[in-house]
Amino acid sequence: MNLSHAVKQEAYLNPMLLHWPPSLQGEEELFFEFCQVNRELRIERTAQGDCEIMAPTGGETGSRNLSLAAQLYNWAELESNGIAFDSSTGYILPNKAIRSPDASWVKKSRLAVLTPQQKQRFLPLCPDFVIELRSPSDSLKTLQAKMQEYIENGASLGWLIDPETRHVFVYQPDMPPVILDNPTALLPDRVLMGFKLDLQKIWDVPF
Template structure:
């Protein structure tokens, strides 16, 4: 057995088919992989305890709301999406409308979903580049996301992304509304921010 030591974030240019990329992810479940629209492979190691705890709370709140509303499907950070621009991304939390889920075949549901989520959240960890996360959030919006939140505990701010609107920056909010994308959802930020 060989042990591979990686820096906190590693980006490689590698030519993989969609199936090869999916198998790479399946064969290395201890790591999170993403792939940019240009084919750059991004390898992200597991997060630290603080970030993992925050992300678990975020996912728990989204899942709880979704169970009550039954309006769609929610996903945690291990869910992969093949965006229209060709990038493979896995937001920290995401959600799609039930109609979009129902339109997917069984085969499509078993692999990276071939769509951009309606709602995405990225939770900045200490090793994340703010500029790269901001670019990723804009990529989600450009590929069809209707609402996105970049939660940055380090700066104690949330950046809200919406199509055809300037990014809204909220310092130290206590809650966030799911607006018309997630009707009735209110995220309690006290355990996250």
């Protein structure tokens, strides 16, 4: 078994944690290039500078991720005040963590101040809105901590969706998380006016 295959198998069961050398922490360009040459893996960086490596998702999670991104994209195209992003987009948060939520949205006014080079790399900001979708191999506790991190770094709204239990955890600044039991839809009126996420398309995988 080669190293790449071993990493993929281990990462599928549990994200692999690699320690990024202290001398290289803060080298955003180097970390970006590291991620580009390992595109088959999803790589994030913690605020402490460690790398978390995850393998590609399974079929059911992949289908759900696409539905999330498609619904958000279709609304954003009509709404026109912000841009929707998929799970391959990296963000450099104010605490220096680099995260890639499963779906996200950023106001155009915040993107307009970025340079062309910044737009081509990990975006140096926290999204206004994030969605994380729990896969069978994900730790709920880890995802909850990640959602709290988004809020603490400037996100206005976050949804953690758990298809296994059909629970949705809603995160907002200065409020404890709210747990919704088996909702059929989500309507974030305050942050994304007019957006509706059809959760039946998330709960019921079409294969």
